[in-house]
Amino acid sequence: MSLVLIAIGLLVASALAAFLLARAPRLATLCGVGGAMLAGLAGLIPSLRILLTGANESFVMPWSMPGGSLHIGLDAVSAVFLIPIFLITALAALYGGSYLRPFWGKRAIGFSWFCFNLLTACLILVVVARNGLLFLMAWEGMSLASFFLVVFEHDKKEAREAGWLYLVATHLGAAFLLIFFALLAREAHSFDFDCIGAMPQTIANAAFLLAVIGFGTKAGFMPLHVWLPEAHPAAPSHVSAVLSGIMIKTGIYGLVRTLILLGNPPVWWGWTLVGIGLSSGILGVVYALAQHDLKRLLAYCSVENIGIIALGLGLGVLGLSMGHPLVAQLGFGGALLHVVNHALFKGLLFLGAGAVAHSTGTRDMDRLGGLAKIMPWTALTFIIGSAAIAGLPPLNGFVGEFLVYYGALIACLPGGMANPLPAVGIVAGLALIGGLAAACFAKAFGIVFLGEPRTDAARQAHECGWSMRLPMIILAAACVLIGFGAPWAVAALKPAIADLAGVPAAQVFSATGRSMMLLMEVTIGFAAAAGVVVLLGFIRRRLLKNRPVRFAPTWGCGYAAPTPRMQYTGSSFALWFVDAFRWILRTERHRSLPQGYFPDAAFMTTETPDGFRELIFRPVFAQIRWALASLRWIQHGRLQVYILYIAATLVALLIWYASCL
Amino acid sequence: MNAISWIHMAVALVLAPLLLGAINRTKARIAGRAGAPLLQLYFDLWKLLRKGAVYSRATTWVFRAGPPIGLAAVLGALLLTPFGKSGAVLAFGGDLVLFAYWLGLMRFVTVLAALDTGSSFEGMGAGREVFFSALAEPAFLLGMLGLARATDALSLSTILPGISAATWLAAGPALALIAAAWLVVLLAENARIPVDDPNTHLELTMIHEVMVLDHGGPDLALILYGAALKLWVMSALLVSLLTPIRYGVAWQDALVFLGGMLILAVGIGLIEGAMARLRLTRVPQLLMGALALAALALMLIIK
Numbered sequence: 001m002s003l004v005l006i007a008i009g010l011l012v013a014s015a016l017a018a019f020l021l022a023r024a025p026r027l028a029t030l031c032g033v034g035g036a037m038l039a040g041l042a043g044l045i046p047s048l049r050i051l052l053t054g055a056n057e058s059f060v061m062p063w064s065m066p067g068g069s070l071h072i073g074l075d076a077v078s079a080v081f082l083i084p085i086f087l088i089t090a091l092a093a094l095y096g097g098s099y100l101r102p103f104w105g106k107r108a109i110g111f112s113w114f115c116f117n118l119l120t121a122c123l124i125l126v127v128v129a130r131n132g133l134l135f136l137m138a139w140e141g142m143s144l145a146s147f148f149l150v151v152f153e154h155d156k157k158e159a160r161e162a163g164w165l166y167l168v169a170t171h172l173g174a175a176f177l178l179i180f181f182a183l184l185a186r187e188a189h190s191f192d193f194d195c196i197g198a199m200p201q202t203i204a205n206a207a208f209l210l211a212v213i214g215f216g217t218k219a220g221f222m223p224l225h226v227w228l229p230e231a232h233p234a235a236p237s238h239v240s241a242v243l244s245g246i247m248i249k250t251g252i253y254g255l256v257r258t259l260i261l262l263g264n265p266p267v268w269w270g271w272t273l274v275g276i277g278l279s280s281g282i283l284g285v286v287y288a289l290a291q292h293d294l295k296r297l298l299a300y301c302s303v304e305n306i307g308i309i310a311l312g313l314g315l316g317v318l319g320l321s322m323g324h325p326l327v328a329q330l331g332f333g334g335a336l337l338h339v340v341n342h343a344l345f346k347g348l349l350f351l352g353a354g355a356v357a358h359s360t361g362t363r364d365m366d367r368l369g370g371l372a373k374i375m376p377w378t379a380l381t382f383i384i385g386s387a388a389i390a391g392l393p394p395l396n397g398f399v400g401e402f403l404v405y406y407g408a409l410i411a412c413l414p415g416g417m418a419n420p421l422p423a424v425g426i427v428a429g430l431a432l433i434g435g436l437a438a439a440c441f442a443k444a445f446g447i448v449f450l451g452e453p454r455t456d457a458a459r460q461a462h463e464c465g466w467s468m469r470l471p472m473i474i475l476a477a478a479c480v481l482i483g484f485g486a487p488w489a490v491a492a493l494k495p496a497i498a499d500l501a502g503v504p505a506a507q508v509f510s511a512t513g514r515s516m517m518l519l520m521e522v523t524i525g526f527a528a529a530a531g532v533v534v535l536l537g538f539i540r541r542r543l544l545k546n547r548p549v550r551f552a553p554t555w556g557c558g559y560a561a562p563t564p565r566m567q568y569t570g571s572s573f574a575l576w577f578v579d580a581f582r583w584i585l586r587t588e589r590h591r592s593l594p595q596g597y598f599p600d601a602a603f604m605t606t607e608t609p610d611g612f613r614e615l616i617f618r619p620v621f622a623q624i625r626w627a628l629a630s631l632r633w634i635q636h637g638r639l640q641v642y643i644l645y646i647a648a649t650l651v652a653l654l655i656w657y658a659s660c661l
Numbered sequence: 662m663n664a665i666s667w668i669h670m671a672v673a674l675v676l677a678p679l680l681l682g683a684i685n686r687t688k689a690r691i692a693g694r695a696g697a698p699l700l701q702l703y704f705d706l707w708k709l710l711r712k713g714a715v716y717s718r719a720t721t722w723v724f725r726a727g728p729p730i731g732l733a734a735v736l737g738a739l740l741l742t743p744f745g746k747s748g749a750v751l752a753f754g755g756d757l758v759l760f761a762y763w764l765g766l767m768r769f770v771t772v773l774a775a776l777d778t779g780s781s782f783e784g785m786g787a788g789r790e791v792f793f794s795a796l797a798e799p800a801f802l803l804g805m806l807g808l809a810r811a812t813d814a815l816s817l818s819t820i821l822p823g824i825s826a827a828t829w830l831a832a833g834p835a836l837a838l839i840a841a842a843w844l845v846v847l848l849a850e851n852a853r854i855p856v857d858d859p860n861t862h863l864e865l866t867m868i869h870e871v872m873v874l875d876h877g878g879p880d881l882a883l884i885l886y887g888a889a890l891k892l893w894v895m896s897a898l899l900v901s902l903l904t905p906i907r908y909g910v911a912w913q914d915a916l917v918f919l920g921g922m923l924i925l926a927v928g929i930g931l932i933e934g935a936m937a938r939l940r941l942t943r944v945p946q947l948l949m950g951a952l953a954l955a956a957l958a959l960m961l962i963i964k
Contacts, residue, residue, distance in 0.1 A: 369779075370719070370779070372721040372722075372723060372777075373721055379721070379723075383723065383773075387766070387769060390765075390769065391762065391765075392762060392765055392766045392769055393734075393737070393759060393762050393763060393766055398759075398762055401758075402755060402758055402759070405755060405758045406754065406755040406758070406815075409754075409755055409757075409758075409806065409809060409815055410754075410815065412806055412809065412810055412963075413809065413810060413813055413815070414810060414813050415813070420810075420963055421963075424803075424806065424959060424963070427802060427803070427806050428799050428802070428803055428956075431761070431798050431799040431801075431802040431803070432795070432798075432799045434761075434762070434765065434798060435765070435791075435794055435795030435796070435797075435798040435799070436795050438765055438768070438769050438791065438795070439791035439792065439795055442769060442772045442773060442776070442787065442791055445773065446772065446773050446776030446777070446787070447776070449723075450721065450723060450773065450776045450777040450779070451719060451776055451777065451778070451779030451784075452719050452779040512754070521751055521752075521753040521756070522753075522759060524751060525737050525740060525741070525751055525759060526737075528736075528737065528740060529733045529734060529736065529737040529763075530733075532729075532732070532733035532736050532737075533729050533730055533733040536728075536729035536732060536733065536883065537726075537729050539879075540728075540729065540879050540880070540883070543710060543879045544713065544714055544878070544879065547712070547713035547714070547878075548713035548714075549713055549714045549715075549716070550713070550714075550715045550716075551715070551716050551717070551718050552715050552716075552717065552718065553717060553718055553719070554717040554718075554719050554720075554778045554779055554780045554875055555717075555778075555780065555874055555875055556780065557780075557782055564779065566781055567779050567780075567781055567784060568776070568781045568783075568784025568785060568787075568788065572784065572785075572788065573776075573784060573787065573788040573791075574788070575788065576788060576789065576792035576945075577792055577795075580792070580945060
């Protein structure tokens with residue numbers, strides 16, 4: 001516990017130091033990176049220890065706020081979220097040190113590190129807070145710090161727009177959370193989480209819905225995701241890695257904590273979560289497939305992965321409410337493991353996308369290509385991340401999804417759930433998402449890194465430095481490690497699963513009745529396949545040893561003068577999907593066809609704006625703005641009258657308070 | 662995991678290329694040709710393994726890693742595939758998911774190797790492959806889910822051997838629907854007519870064959886052998902579903918299974934001989950049809 005507090009202290013101190021050293025970008029960077037990395041190291045130790053021992057630690061201090069005390073706690077569930085927080089922020093900071101180098105002297109580097117380290121501190125505080133007010137303060141700090149990070153390049157219009165959209169969305173979500181905590185506090189007469197106990201079902205239902213909307217906005221549940229594909233690509237890449245890898249997981253954390261606090265979920269909560277999971281998962285990846293911007297693609301894919309996590313949580317809730325503990329444990333286990341896994345590979349992929357953008361100056365996939373030869377390390381780590389996020393064996397993504405699949409399969413058996421329909425939906429949904437995600441990342445990796453460079457920007461790329469490479473290598477190694485070490489990774493999650501499923505840790509997965517650890521055969525299969533790959537590679541090398549091995553151009557089917565621009569682009573690769581889902585995507589095509597005997601230059605562009613944003617949120621907000629315009633006379637810019645407003649409000653509150661006494 | 666299942670796996674490794682020989686021979690016969698020898702694929706593999714290699718200058722290590730990883734992935738699936746009514750080498754609850762994802766890995770590396778050449782033809786094939794398989798995978802898994810519920814089992818090695826005459830009596834229509842859905846998936850995933858034509862290499866309408874245009878020598882041998890094994894494992898599941906006979910004697914069960922495989926190969930040959938390839942835009946409808954059949958079967962089983 002004390003090490004976590006030290007980590008928070010280190011982060012705040014280094015943030016302030018970076019802020020004060022704004023004039024000296026080198027020192028500010030040193031403070032920011034050093035603080036984040038030291039905090040990461042300090043924080044990983046207690047988090048891992050808690051996860052391995054399953055012990056709970058807490059720290060309580062009286063404070064002057066109403067309703068409870070300053071209460072910080074560390075349990076297995078917190079530890080599951082803390083480990084990726086500490087790991088990813090430390091690595092992202094190391095990467096960001098070099099990534100921001102070109103901006104020295106042009107942008108507020110010190111302020112950027114101030115925000116980054118404050119964001120990290122708030123992320124930690126959100127996960128360990130055991131008091132509603134403390135939680136909300138940390139939540140708000142997190143939102144504000146990340147807003148300033150998103151608008152780092154504030155002279156760009158997209159960055160500003162993305163920042164505002166994010167700020168509005170996150171505060172709308174926070175409003176729901178405010179009501180949520182107020183509701184809980186009214187029932188428990190305290191903001192302290194420990195005081196929250198049994199409550200009437202209607203209150204619990206209302207609290208659940210508030211939590212789904214409030215936390216779901218942060219997590220990026222479809223259709224509350226609209227800010228996500230704008231804000232995540234706009235931020236510098238190391239920040240995108242933190243936002244997409246971890247910050248959206250705080251929404252999941254909030255939901256998980258809510259489920260633990262409320263207890264005894266009714267069946268429809270599970271249905272709700274499964275429905276959200278299916279819509280986010282499938283639509284997220286469909287939108288991802290239609291993107292041209294590599295970072296936007298990754299952002300939409302985060303929505304998809306949040307969907308997979310929601311499917312796991314929904315399955316867990318259904319297992320609990322239908323009295324099927326093993327299904328519950330597998331669902332929650334899959335969700336928690338996928339939280340960690342997604343943090344690892346999405347962090348990795350955003351860092352990789354950042355390395356590409358950093359060295360080529362563009363994120364448009366159709367202008368890239370052939371980078372695997374120029375950036376071998378980035379390519380190697382990116383392909384591992386791509387395969388992992390597509391859920392392919394033998395990497396970590398498969399393991400998390402497998403647990404959810406396994407739980408859903410058990411629920412479908414005759415002795416499983418009374419109503420197997422949601423479980424069928426989960427299996428079908430995961431199968432569809434799996435195929436689409438594989439296509440999406442075949443596109444992302446294949447178009448950007450393989451083939452020939454399509455433009456000069458791609459031809460003149462260069463590999464990034466070691467301080468940017470190392471974080472990617474560590475994350476890729478972690479993906480492989482969790483894949484091959486699946487049984488142990490899952491065993492380490494048992495205390496956290498036990499908290500969620502409401503059983504002692506020793507009983508988690510005991511109902512599978514297996515002699516071996518869960519997933520041991522999967523690991524055996526992985527090891528066998530890896531052995532075969534090495535063996536086949538060796539055999540091929542022996543075969544080719546004394547034979548001619550020549551290099552020639554790609555077979556162009558007899559065409560004499562192919563150019564790299566004739567390669568299949570990402571848009572053409574995804575054409576089938578875009579066509580099949582055009583009723584959702586509503587992709588816009590702008591083109592001018594060649595006409596006449598001596599045609600001019602022709603062009604075609606496609607773009608896929610977010611349908612929910614265009615069709616739902618934009619009209620609704622336009623209406624709201626129109627309705628509120630009549631109140632504009634209140635806001636006229638005269639400071640004295642504003643102060644009068646404040647004074648009047650205070651007086652009114654005082655009168656109200658006095659009348660309540 | 663016992664000695665018999667290892668022997669079965671060795672038999673599968675040896676006989677897999679024969680399946681393609683049987684298909685091609687049938688196809689040739691009903692077209693009135695003599696056809697290539699039954700063992701043609703073995704000769705091809707032997708020839709390719711003795712050749713040198715030509716690599717495209719556009720390619721990277723991804724292109725070279727593709728064939729070994731693809732073959733290893735399908736071998737991973739073979740480890741989980743029951744031999745008719747006899748269990749697989751490796752069996753555990755939920756292995757059907759791993760089976761599907763091993764095939765997914767094989768597809769992923771093939772697609773990436775195709776994109777690595779920078780050829781638009783291969784990119785075109787790759788784009789089609791990922792789309793069609795994204796439709797085929799849910800159909801396969803939903804069918805499997807139905808069988809799992811019908812037999813109350815969770816592993817390929819207990820589900821498929823668990824399908825008996827009694828299962829067919831109890832849920833015959835549903836099982837028949839699943840078999841039909843799986844047949845479509847089998848044809849689509851293995852680049853057979855009516856989805857893909859394995860005989861032509863250079864048409865714009867090709868899917869699988871066009872993705873491996875630039876492979877040669879030992880690499881092509883690995884790919885061809887991997888494709889034969891993929892056909893074997895998927896056929897094995899279908900044959901196990903369709904043969905509810907179980908003697909309990911290893912060699913008798915093995916004979917029934919191998920006989921079933923031969924009949925299926927002849928059946929595929931007949932389909933290929935009797936049909937033309939579908940227009941490419943019709944293929945998604947065919948696969949959606951398979952998905953609908955599997956979903957309907959599942960509904961019948963759950964009720």
